[in-house]
Amino acid sequence: MHVVVPFGADDPKTRLSPVLDADERREFAEAMLADVLDALDAFGSEPTVVADAPVDCAAPVTVDERPLSAAVNARLDDTDDTKAVVMADLALATPAALARLFDTEGDVVLAPGRGGGTNAVVARHPEFRVDYHGVSVRDHREAVRATGASLATVDSFRLATDVDEPADLVEVLLHAEGRAPAWLREAGFAVTATDGRVDVDR
């Protein structure tokens, strides 16, 4: 299976700016990417990282400066075989969660992300293309139905949790293993509970 891992290497994770400076965001984003590649490694899936700028990681990198959807679709055009797209900021991804994604039957299998996103896809239908603009999980569902292909969904908290905002760091610290939570702890982050609200503190 061809697995595409899109990575925003040019000024990554801007919505974490309230808690991390530019260098830190880059380091943390690369730690998450490394964790995702580690989890994928269990499947011998030979992922390709598609990035908008060079990045140093354990997989081959294709630099493509087009918008995300166009860059991913260019890779999907390359083959009619089964392919998958797995986001690089799924810090909670484990081999077990990815196995459920890869083992689910269906022409197209979606792992919804929080807030209407699509965090991972397996496409066994040659016509499937991604469109991450707007409410992508709804758009992907409609596109699959329009082609008459069969659609399945993976119900996974780990795959639904992409890490974009400071509040998401709670999930990384509580549920992830690997470089990303280690990086956060090293940087002084910890989960705190005050007045019934759970947050991260540095």
Added chain:
Amino acid sequence: MHVVVPFGADDPKTRLSPVLDADERREFAEAMLADVLDALDAFGSEPTVVADAPVDCAAPVTVDERPLSAAVNARLDDTDDTKAVVMADLALATPAALARLFDTEGDVVLAPGRGGGTNAVVARHPEFRVDYHGVSVRDHREAVRATGASLATVDSFRLATDVDEPADLVEVLLHAEGRAPAWLREAGFAVTATDGRVDVDR
């Protein structure tokens, strides 16, 4: 299996106040409760709703004005059999998601909620008690380990999504079926995408 469904009937869902008035919050909370009871109905599990004020619903209701953890633990004290606690605001819960919870082996099975919560539990160990204060998923894990009981976790986006804040309504509209999403649509809510951010609009 004894299933306890805690429901905050006295001024429910206060964090939805920016988008719903008090009567609407009550109606919407009851719609979510009805959906959760429907999903549980597939298991013949005979749930008991534990509420801090009377509520009209399709299951027996025990009114207990103590804080949440004490009210739930009073029910857990009643039996040494397998018991479960499933939150009433899991609007995305389906029989399939609950089946994964109930079928997972382990003395204690946790379904983590977003933000450090514990949205559902199956306890096959007589000593297990809940403590929803603070970072409850972390506290529950530590408590289970301290007793030497075996611990398992269910990886479910549907069970991880409790509905507390306006942003959570996106998940209800995109992924739930039943009374809660119907209520929101009837009230004029829709998912919108502006400038790459997904939100609800009324």
